[in-house]
Amino acid sequence: MNSAITLHSEQSLLYKIKHINWGLVALILAISGIGFAALYSAAGGNFSPWASKQMVRFGVGLVGMFAIALIDIKWWFRLVWPCYFLGLFLLVVVEIMGQVGMGAQRWINLGFMQLQPSEVMKVAVVMALARYFHAATVEDMRRIYFLIIPALIIMAPVSLVLLQPDLGTSLMIIMAGASMLFMAGASIWLFIIGGVAVLAAIPIAWHFMHDYQKQRVMTFLDPESDPLGAGYHITQSKIALGSGGIEGRGFLEGTQSRLNFLPEKQTDFIFTLWAEEQGLMGGLLLLFLFGLVFFYGALIAMRCRHHFGKYLALGLSVNFSLYVFINIAMVMGLIPVVGAPLPLISYGGTSMLATLIGFGLMMSCSIHHDSKVSR
Amino acid sequence: MSFIKKEKDHEKLFTRRAVIIGGVQAGILGVLGTRLAWLQVSQGEKYRTLSDKNRINIKMLAPSRGQIVDRFGVPLAINSQNFRVLVVPEQARDLEQSLRSLQNHIEISEDQIQDVLKTAKKTAKFVPIEVKDDLEWEDVATIEVNLPDLPGLSTDSGERRLYPFGEATAHVIGYVGAVNKNEIGDDPVLSLPGFKIGKTGVEKRFDLEMRGKKGSAQVEVNVAGREVRELKTQGSHSGRRIELTLDGEFQRFTQSVLARERSASAVVMDAHTGAIYALASSPAFDPNLFTSGLPADVWEELLANPAHPLTNKAIAGQYPPASTFKMITALAGLQDGKINSKRVSHCTGRYEYGKDKFHCWKRGGHGWVGLSQALAVSCDTYFYELATEVGIDKIAETARMFGLGDKLGFELKEERPGLVPDKNWKLGHNGKVWRPGETIVASIGQGYLLATPLQLAVMTARLVNGGYAVKPWMTDGELATNELREGDKWPKMDINPAHLKKVKQGMDRAVNHEKGTAYGSRIENPDTAFGGKTGTGQVQRITMSQRLAGIKNEDLAWKQRHHALFVGYAPLKNPQYVCAVVVEHGVGGSKTAAPIARDLLSEVQKRNPRSQGLKG
Numbered sequence: 001m002n003s004a005i006t007l008h009s010e011q012s013l014l015y016k017i018k019h020i021n022w023g024l025v026a027l028i029l030a031i032s033g034i035g036f037a038a039l040y041s042a043a044g045g046n047f048s049p050w051a052s053k054q055m056v057r058f059g060v061g062l063v064g065m066f067a068i069a070l071i072d073i074k075w076w077f078r079l080v081w082p083c084y085f086l087g088l089f090l091l092v093v094v095e096i097m098g099q100v101g102m103g104a105q106r107w108i109n110l111g112f113m114q115l116q117p118s119e120v121m122k123v124a125v126v127m128a129l130a131r132y133f134h135a136a137t138v139e140d141m142r143r144i145y146f147l148i149i150p151a152l153i154i155m156a157p158v159s160l161v162l163l164q165p166d167l168g169t170s171l172m173i174i175m176a177g178a179s180m181l182f183m184a185g186a187s188i189w190l191f192i193i194g195g196v197a198v199l200a201a202i203p204i205a206w207h208f209m210h211d212y213q214k215q216r217v218m219t220f221l222d223p224e225s226d227p228l229g230a231g232y233h234i235t236q237s238k239i240a241l242g243s244g245g246i247e248g249r250g251f252l253e254g255t256q257s258r259l260n261f262l263p264e265k266q267t268d269f270i271f272t273l274w275a276e277e278q279g280l281m282g283g284l285l286l287l288f289l290f291g292l293v294f295f296y297g298a299l300i301a302m303r304c305r306h307h308f309g310k311y312l313a314l315g316l317s318v319n320f321s322l323y324v325f326i327n328i329a330m331v332m333g334l335i336p337v338v339g340a341p342l343p344l345i346s347y348g349g350t351s352m353l354a355t356l357i358g359f360g361l362m363m364s365c366s367i368h369h370d371s372k373v374s375r
Numbered sequence: 376m377s378f379i380k381k382e383k384d385h386e387k388l389f390t391r392r393a394v395i396i397g398g399v400q401a402g403i404l405g406v407l408g409t410r411l412a413w414l415q416v417s418q419g420e421k422y423r424t425l426s427d428k429n430r431i432n433i434k435m436l437a438p439s440r441g442q443i444v445d446r447f448g449v450p451l452a453i454n455s456q457n458f459r460v461l462v463v464p465e466q467a468r469d470l471e472q473s474l475r476s477l478q479n480h481i482e483i484s485e486d487q488i489q490d491v492l493k494t495a496k497k498t499a500k501f502v503p504i505e506v507k508d509d510l511e512w513e514d515v516a517t518i519e520v521n522l523p524d525l526p527g528l529s530t531d532s533g534e535r536r537l538y539p540f541g542e543a544t545a546h547v548i549g550y551v552g553a554v555n556k557n558e559i560g561d562d563p564v565l566s567l568p569g570f571k572i573g574k575t576g577v578e579k580r581f582d583l584e585m586r587g588k589k590g591s592a593q594v595e596v597n598v599a600g601r602e603v604r605e606l607k608t609q610g611s612h613s614g615r616r617i618e619l620t621l622d623g624e625f626q627r628f629t630q631s632v633l634a635r636e637r638s639a640s641a642v643v644m645d646a647h648t649g650a651i652y653a654l655a656s657s658p659a660f661d662p663n664l665f666t667s668g669l670p671a672d673v674w675e676e677l678l679a680n681p682a683h684p685l686t687n688k689a690i691a692g693q694y695p696p697a698s699t700f701k702m703i704t705a706l707a708g709l710q711d712g713k714i715n716s717k718r719v720s721h722c723t724g725r726y727e728y729g730k731d732k733f734h735c736w737k738r739g740g741h742g743w744v745g746l747s748q749a750l751a752v753s754c755d756t757y758f759y760e761l762a763t764e765v766g767i768d769k770i771a772e773t774a775r776m777f778g779l780g781d782k783l784g785f786e787l788k789e790e791r792p793g794l795v796p797d798k799n800w801k802l803g804h805n806g807k808v809w810r811p812g813e814t815i816v817a818s819i820g821q822g823y824l825l826a827t828p829l830q831l832a833v834m835t836a837r838l839v840n841g842g843y844a845v846k847p848w849m850t851d852g853e854l855a856t857n858e859l860r861e862g863d864k865w866p867k868m869d870i871n872p873a874h875l876k877k878v879k880q881g882m883d884r885a886v887n888h889e890k891g892t893a894y895g896s897r898i899e900n901p902d903t904a905f906g907g908k909t910g911t912g913q914v915q916r917i918t919m920s921q922r923l924a925g926i927k928n929e930d931l932a933w934k935q936r937h938h939a940l941f942v943g944y945a946p947l948k949n950p951q952y953v954c955a956v957v958v959e960h961g962v963g964g965s966k967t968a969a970p971i972a973r974d975l976l977s978e979v980q981k982r983n984p985r986s987q988g989l990k991g
Contacts (some may be wrong), residue, residue: 138385183392185385239429242414242422255430259597280415287408294400298393307385314393318400325403334408 006349011367016070021366024296026339028344028359031289032058035345037251038274042266042347047254050266050347057349061356062107068360073368077308078130084153087124090117091160106164107350116350118169121157123358125173126180128153130311133184134373141185149180168338172322179240184311217336234333236261237269239278241283242333248279266347268339272331286345290324293317300366306373309365316358324354388907419938431606431918432596438587439534441614443548443577445623446652446984451544452578457535458515459508460528461568462491465500467527474506476525481514483507498566505569509535509667513802533569536578536666540623542659543630546687547787547849549620550662564589565716571666576687576959577617581854587614619849620650622984623870632974634656636967637933638682638959640689642832642847643975645985646944646953648859649836649845653975654829656688681934682959692791693825694957696779697893697910698753698964699942702838702878705746706859707773708761709874715762715846716877719745724758731812733759734922735967736911750881751891753909755819759785762818767809776868778833784856785847793830796823821913831955835942839906839950842868842875882906883947886969893941898977905976907943909964914938929962936960941968945976952979 008016011019036058040053052230068076094108094117107114129150133141140146154177161170182191206214222231240256249255254276258264265273275283297317320343327342329335341348341356414422424844443452451917452938460477467473475486487507491612494504508526510518512655515530524526536551538544551571558572562587565572573582590611594602625643633655640656660677664670677684686692708714726733735741735755741748749757762770780795796817798809816822826834829847836845843865846857859865883906885891894907928937939961944950954975961967 050727105426137381138388176580179396183389183396185388185392236429238414239425241411242418243426244415245419245423246416255595256426259595259603261429261598274409275415280412281413283415284408287404287411291401291404294404295395298397301393302390307389310389314396318396321400321403325407328407329403329410332407332414334406334410 013070018368019367020066021296021300021363024300024359024363024366026294027289027293027296028062028356031286031293031344034274034286034289035270037345038270038345039266041059041252041254041277042257042270042273044258052348053176054352055368057352058356061353064353065356065360065363068357069363069367071364073306073309073312073364073371074373076127076364077131077134077373078205080127084124084128087117088156088160090115091121091157093117094162094275095163102136105222106166113349113353118157118161118166119350120357121161122169122173122176122319123354123361125154126176126315126358127312127361129177129180129184130308130315133180133311134306134308136184136307138185138220144199147181147186147190150177152175166339169338171338172319172326172340173215175322176315176319176341179322181309181314183314183318233263233337234331237272237331238333240269240272244276244279244283246280248275248277251269251277253277267341268327268337268346269331270346271328271342274345287328290321294321297321297362298367300362304365304369306369308373309369309371313362313365316362320355320358380985386836415770430595430597432594432602434592434594435563435567435571436590436592436608436611437533438564438589438611439613440536440551440587441570441581441585441616443585443617443619444618445621445626447622447987448618449623450538451538451548451619451621451623453537453539454534455537457508457533458510458530459533459569460506460510460515460518460530461503462495462506462527463500463503463529464495464527470495470527473525473527476521477506477528480517480521480525481507481976498745502566503529503568508533508569527940536571538662540627541661541663543607543627543655543982544621544623545576545659545662546656546689547576547626547654548662549578550574550665551578552665562586562589574665576787576791577619577849580788581617581850584854585614585617585672588612617850617854620645620652620656620851621651621849622979622982625979625982625984626655629653629655629975630657630659632971634960635971636961637969638688639957639961640687640692640828641954641971641975642828642955643954643979644832644836644847644950644952645845646836646840647843647845647865648985649833649847649857649865650859651847651849652952652979654687654689654849656686656692658682660684660686687787688828688957688959689787690787690827690829692957693791693793693827694938694940694959695796695822695824695912696820696826696831696939697912697940698755698819699831699834699908699910699940699955700774700824700826701750701753701758701818702798702882702908703774703777703779703834704758704762704765704770704818705750705878705881706777706870706874707770708765709877710773710870711765711769713764714746714761715875716746718761719743720749720754720757720760722754724756726756726759726790726815727933728759728763728812728815731814731815731885733812734917746877747881747884750878750888750908751884751888753885753892758818759815763811764816767814767817768797770814771795774824776844776870777837778846779824779830783829783833783846785829786849786854786856790829791827793827794823794825820910828955828957831940831942831957832953835907835944835953835955837868838875839944839953842870842872844868879906882908882944885909886943887947892965893969893972896973898945898973902946903977903980904947904975905943905945906947907941907969907972909969910938910940910942911963912938914960920981933960936962939964939966939968941965941972943969943972943976945980951985952976954979 036051039054043050102113107116158170158173240262256262256276257273262269294317301310301314322344326340341351425494444450462471464923491504491506520532548991552574554572556566573579590609592608593606595604597603627643634657643653644651721743722735723742724735724738741752744754774795782790782792801809817824845865848855848857853857885908886897886906898904939958941956941964944953954972956968956972958967
């Protein structure tokens, strides 16, 4: 049995390439392809300025994804803490740059792209939690003090992101962290109590909110009340989606996006553009493809022989699904406008990069599902 | 063993939790899919409509207002291109800010800005409002270039009404102006920015006909409101062209002749058809000022002017007809058989009836006068005597037969009825019984009697055209109210031609006999010579002290002077043209009105409009 593990951990490159999860790669290509088409349409039938750039980034990201996938998962296991603390460090750097530059700053200019450390941090938090829970037993998970360190792992980046201030991203990190706790076996009661606590906190939070924040909440609850002001985005997005109908307005024919009634059509509201032009059919197709990705993620996690891989693969899959859910729920007017991109589709470098890194790690888990990862 | 079992339990726990996570994910996907289906299928129609509402603007296309031309086709009211700048409040996020930015590019007064802001409050947010019109092409170009910095603003090229004859046609053609709140009816075209409707004159009377029908264009607009393309266009139908019987040049001439006096009006008409060749009132105003927003001070001045420049006195001015009424009194007597044409009276300058004394205008009197002589020298006594025999009711009946005392159904709504009193009228008016002295006053066209210049012209036409009851008109075809159709004649009046001949003889003598009151204004050429009757209408009673002191009327203040009247016809044989002239406070008919009538009748015969152009 030991020999088998040894054998697998020193698989030949050809063997690894053969065992790359090509189905998942095909899904990623399909979803990204939809993204390129949508960006091409957003520019009124032009590759510039969005689609062409996005394709280049995707190409670079894809190479990175394969490179990460081919590196044995145990190396990644060892690199977890350096990655996590590098991410934290970058968040601090951004914060300081923001202070110096007099204003909120969320990115670092690397010359060829603008890096948003918070995006990278989402992956790093999942990695760190996976590593921590890797060694945990069922009993460990029942002990409250055992969960102090995971809480710190989550809250450190969350508080830094909150300082930016970026409420949406911090909430997403918390949700991703919570789902990690859940899959690692934390008590159901923890979530029930947590949920009740959040509900109880709502009236208190309301009391301490600024008027403009209250206004935002009210606008979310009834966007039509202010169709030209705060509710403008969501009202126009719903009009665009609804007007698409079952069959859509046709490629390049979405009037809401083409005539600029739809704001942020190349980033946060790109799903709207797609569903306006491709209708219910196109929208459901995209949802279905995303659903298959989640399924692949769960499948990889199940097949993985080591806890680190299980947690990492499922965590990354859940993280990915959170993006998808929040973005699509937002453009449909189910949740407030928080400013979250649709992964693989929205125009944006860091998001694309972080997503592909995540898939690289997921695939590494898949290729090296039998790797011996020390406790 | 226990390690392996624990590991298995752990595995099971993870699988369980993973399945739960997968279930939640599937559930959320289901919710999203359902929401998408709800939006796109159940609500699809609604959002499709909203989307179209977003992108499609219905643009109304203003119809071109019908032209007004004279009998020769000479334009009296036309449309000239007018560049305007408009603003849609909805598209200007901050309306005032947009207008202030516009101020950096073109000249706009504070008043204009306040006007737009006021209008914006009253109308729907998507309705364009005219900010300024009559822009120079350079201004339009400047605005166009700077449109990105001027949200909500746009320029267009509309039409502006232009009156080439200016003051000369101010009253008869009238003018157009902005639509008042209470004028906005069902016609959506009225809500177009800067749309103008007729306010007076022909412009008002035939406003509906000239207005035309709006067109519409569906345009696709982007979020900034800029038109991307036109989807569907339905052109507008321009309004109907109105042809008038007027002779534009002669109208201008008439206006200039009237302008000699401080306040006067005149009508020149075809004696047989009733077609109007000129209808003017002086002083006038420049109607072109009215189409582009009249300056307040000009408006105030027009209102304050005692000569009432805004009133069309030719049809709305009501004056005592004075001696021009004497033909009616004479005819009433002749028709009634109370007098015959050979009757003579002795005028001593004074006529006594009961205890009352009535004066002839000439101190010392005219001596023995017959009918035509009485008309020629305008002897009052002759008619005093005659009237007491005939009575007011017969006189009133004759007056009405000749078109006095009621509206004539002329096209212009400003027309007023005048007044012909009789016994019943007085009873109804103030419940008092008619006194014989009032008949005496009425016999020389004073007292309650009132007539408009238009009525006096019609009266004259009926006197000289062989006894046909002509009515005045300016438009032909289906628009006409009083048109004389080709080949038709106006109904013959029940009047003895010999009596008319006698009266006409008196009118001939009044101008062409050396003792006639208008002898000084005669035309010596027998081909174009004219006949007529002077009139001098008392504005206030001549007091005994004035009479004794021999104060001349022209020495009084303008407002107290007599009105001067003249009705005339030409040529003498077979009259074609009639005219009526009233000079307000012109002292005497022979002094001011007759010279004007001479010039008008001379000119109209020279131009002879009845022989050309529009029939009639």
